[in-house]
Amino acid sequence: MWTTNSHPMSRRGMMQVIGACGAAALGAGLADAAGGTPPRPNGQKSSLGLKHAPLDKVRVGMIGVGSRGTGLMGNLLNIDGATVTAVCDVVPERVAAAQARVVAKGQPAPAGYTQGETDFQNLCQRDDVDLVYVATPWEWHAPMAVCAMNGGKHVAVEVPAAMTLPECWDLVNTSERTQRHCMMLENCCYGETEMLVMNMVRQGLLGELTYAEAGYIHPFAAGLLGTAEYSAWRRRHIMKLNGNLYPTHGLGPVALYLDIHGGDRFDYLVSMSSCEKALSKARDALPADDPRRQETYACGDVNTSLIKTALGRSVTVQFDLVTPRPYTRINMICGTGGTFADYPPRLTLHGKSHVWETDLAPYHAKYGHPLWKQQKEQALQSGGHGGMDYLMSWRLIHCLRSGCPLDMTVYDAAAWSSILPLSVASVAGGSVPVKVPDFTRGQWQTPRPLLAAGDA
Numbered sequence: 001m002w003t004t005n006s007h008p009m010s011r012r013g014m015m016q017v018i019g020a021c022g023a024a025a026l027g028a029g030l031a032d033a034a035g036g037t038p039p040r041p042n043g044q045k046s047s048l049g050l051k052h053a054p055l056d057k058v059r060v061g062m063i064g065v066g067s068r069g070t071g072l073m074g075n076l077l078n079i080d081g082a083t084v085t086a087v088c089d090v091v092p093e094r095v096a097a098a099q100a101r102v103v104a105k106g107q108p109a110p111a112g113y114t115q116g117e118t119d120f121q122n123l124c125q126r127d128d129v130d131l132v133y134v135a136t137p138w139e140w141h142a143p144m145a146v147c148a149m150n151g152g153k154h155v156a157v158e159v160p161a162a163m164t165l166p167e168c169w170d171l172v173n174t175s176e177r178t179q180r181h182c183m184m185l186e187n188c189c190y191g192e193t194e195m196l197v198m199n200m201v202r203q204g205l206l207g208e209l210t211y212a213e214a215g216y217i218h219p220f221a222a223g224l225l226g227t228a229e230y231s232a233w234r235r236r237h238i239m240k241l242n243g244n245l246y247p248t249h250g251l252g253p254v255a256l257y258l259d260i261h262g263g264d265r266f267d268y269l270v271s272m273s274s275c276e277k278a279l280s281k282a283r284d285a286l287p288a289d290d291p292r293r294q295e296t297y298a299c300g301d302v303n304t305s306l307i308k309t310a311l312g313r314s315v316t317v318q319f320d321l322v323t324p325r326p327y328t329r330i331n332m333i334c335g336t337g338g339t340f341a342d343y344p345p346r347l348t349l350h351g352k353s354h355v356w357e358t359d360l361a362p363y364h365a366k367y368g369h370p371l372w373k374q375q376k377e378q379a380l381q382s383g384g385h386g387g388m389d390y391l392m393s394w395r396l397i398h399c400l401r402s403g404c405p406l407d408m409t410v411y412d413a414a415a416w417s418s419i420l421p422l423s424v425a426s427v428a429g430g431s432v433p434v435k436v437p438d439f440t441r442g443q444w445q446t447p448r449p450l451l452a453a454g455d456a
Helices: 012-019 026-033 068-078 091-104 136-148 165-178 191-201 230-240 248-257 278-284 361-367 368-384 388-402 410-428
Strands: 056-062 082-088 111-113 131-132 154-157 182-184 209-217 268-274 303-309 314-320 332-335 338-341 345-350
Touching: 056 068, 056 136, 056 388, 068 082, 068 091, 068 131, 068 388, 082 091, 091 111, 111 368, 136 154, 136 165, 136 230, 136 278, 154 388, 165 182, 165 248, 182 410, 191 248, 191 332, 191 368, 209 248, 248 314, 248 410, 268 410, 303 410, 368 388
Parallel strands: 056 082, 056 131, 082 111, 131 154, 154 182, 209 314
Antiparallel strands: 209 332, 268 303, 303 314, 332 338, 338 345
């Protein structure tokens, strides 16, 4: 089904770890980890600024209609110009429920694919699918996204988009070769607060940016030890890998503030993990005859990674699913003109008293993103993480129907996701610095109009 002690090591061993999170060969990832960027293969061209002819309607195929896929499909069914024409899942009952839901919204019943793990390949060959949504366990994301692009489809893939450097390069090279969009469904980039901050940054309110903090702190030890399918496959990764296994929710918005791939890029990182205690303690509270009592966990309770950018800025990224810290994505950005920090949201600006402003209503009124002002009522009605899920899909469908570039590219998907294998490699190497590949192959300085104010 779609389930699935640090010590100094040699450079060769570190390179093996970088690619060993599920891949047999490092390929292009090795060259960049060694300090270079592989040349673009013949027949490929950059996907930056990629445009296609406007689509009157966007016909969507869904791979994975479990909990997450069902939520995404619900938002799509509320967006004008989006139709669901095919659904795929290894659980036939989920496909039947999805088909009934589409029909209930007044659309024709979508084709169903339930014949095992690889039936998604048949969905990707359909002539009535323009865009494929991938909402399956992590290890399937990159293979399914590559299959969709090879079938001539655009793809929207859940986070992380890839788990190894070879998979990251597969996404990039396939998008460049097929000239198909590959956008990671990083919903946190579309939160109302995150888009407010992005607008303030773009308008210079925080001055020149120098430092940021991001994270995914989500107390979930009990959930990881649950009996649900997603508990089992997530826990299996924690049993094998020690690093930041879920970097993009906090890092994505911060990368947009810093204009990564629009004037800056991630250069290298160092990473370290704490010892592992919390999940083992929760495991030991299970009944004595529970087979999960025999499990051991590789991932430390808290992973902290520090990223340096090409322009000399630095970003701290944390990952913690098991300690009792309250939920936060941290979401802090610091510049010469001011600092914003989240959870709770607060702001301090140069020239004012050095205290936090906590009433941000005036800033929402003046700098709130036009997309939120335009779509807020519908977003909140549709639900999904405070409306950000709806806005993410609405914006994606809008861009495809308008023929304009997407907000986030395959290079963003690759770079943000690469923090997972690179952090694992750094931890395994005794927190050694590890190079982040330049997935744009030198084009990261090209400006891009990223969700510019008024572009709603």
